[in-house]
Amino acid sequence: MSLDVELSALAVQEDLPADLVRRLLRHPEARRSAARLRSDLTTEMLEEVIRLGSARSLAANCSVPARFRVRLAEHPEPSVRAAVAASVRDEPPGLLARLADDGDPSVRAFLAMNEQLSPELLTVLAQDPESHVRLSVVNQWRHAPEPVRRALLTDSDPHVRREAAAAYSPPADLLPALLADAETRAVAVRYVDPSPELAADPDSGVREAVAAHPGLPVELRDVLAGDPDEFVRNAIAARPETPSTLRESLVATLATGDSLAAWVLSSRRNVHACPAPAPAPPRLTREQAEDLLARAGL
Structure with a gap:
């Protein structure tokens, strides 16, 4: 196991003393792992993660306090806003609607994956001008109402039509068109x-x-x-x-x-047969963790 992998594993070890977590934040791989997966990061640690340039990893952590997630939802980098959009709650109210109006389509596409979205916002995203946003709605909203399903099954983009045909049972009146469409024909076969x-x-x-x-x-x-x-x-x-x-x-x-x-x-x-999952890394004692950090110059 490489030193980077060992440090990343230590960074997510449960009940790790705070002083060791702070030292691990100085290592890029370990910092990203801690930012993504730890639920006990203090305000000081969160600020340090952002300062050191790992805001995107932090944005994917559902345990980050709401005030930080709101801050990350306004980050200048679209990849950070997109990571937040995929899982943020509507705190404060209106945050999800603001993200649905984000100028970067990748943010809106990730927002469509958010299980907290209301049908109203999903309907807005189903009409997004960017096809990959609409495609994200198809993949997430398998119980869309009929008007939305109809619109996606007849979408101007062939990829959206194909995924919609795979996701939704088409109304009988649309089946002839789906069978005649080279993009959806293979999927529509199951219905005849x-x-x-x-x-x-x-x-x-x-x-x-x-x-x-x-x-x-x-x-x-x-x-x-x-x-x-x-x-x-x-x-x-x-x-x-x-x-x-x-x-x-x-x-x-x-x-x-x-x-x-x-x-x-x-x-x-x-x-x-899929290969067996790799065994979990061993839990390190304080002494072992100190030795690992010393080898890494931390």
Whole structure:
């Protein structure tokens, strides 16, 4: 373990004496860890973190007193305001509305992730001129009212339309347009019955969606099992009712030298095991902590 990693781990150790925390604030990595995760930072420490240039890390800490979070919400750097916007409460009242009117779109996009937002403010952000702000609303507001969902499903930006189609069950009258739209067609397939035409669609993403459809008939399953696209075949192999012999023959065709593609394919069949989490760093005694700080020149 590198010295920087050891110091960062010590910086978030519970019940660490205040004098050791103050010394750790002089180390950039340890300071950022403490600023992000400690809930016992004193006013003096908070001021020191800001003075030393780690305001952004501090802005992501939900334990920071409200008066400091208000101050950070007015910070000149957009990245600091964005970090605050993602989790700040409306203290004082009107703070969230001010952030919704922030001149930097990244701040408004992070604000859309804030679970404290009212439906009224989310509706405002759903109409934001910046597409990635509207996209953030789609990803956060899965129970948006129908007028908002309709607007996002018919958004001028293809990425917003695609994510909205994945997030919301479309009204029946919008389904034909979603199926005709190259950006949303593969997502919209789940809402219609599989057909030979869809199973032969030139877009492999559409065919993959058909292969994963819960209502896929056996005859189309067998057609898609011979699809030239490995992700389509993989979707057939991932189906729980696919006969084991067919599954094994399909998996044998999925060999790839691309480790990332192999990981994606196996994860979609739920056979990829994630590595075990790293063990927690050992808790240091005062003497051990002093030794570590001395080695770091702190």
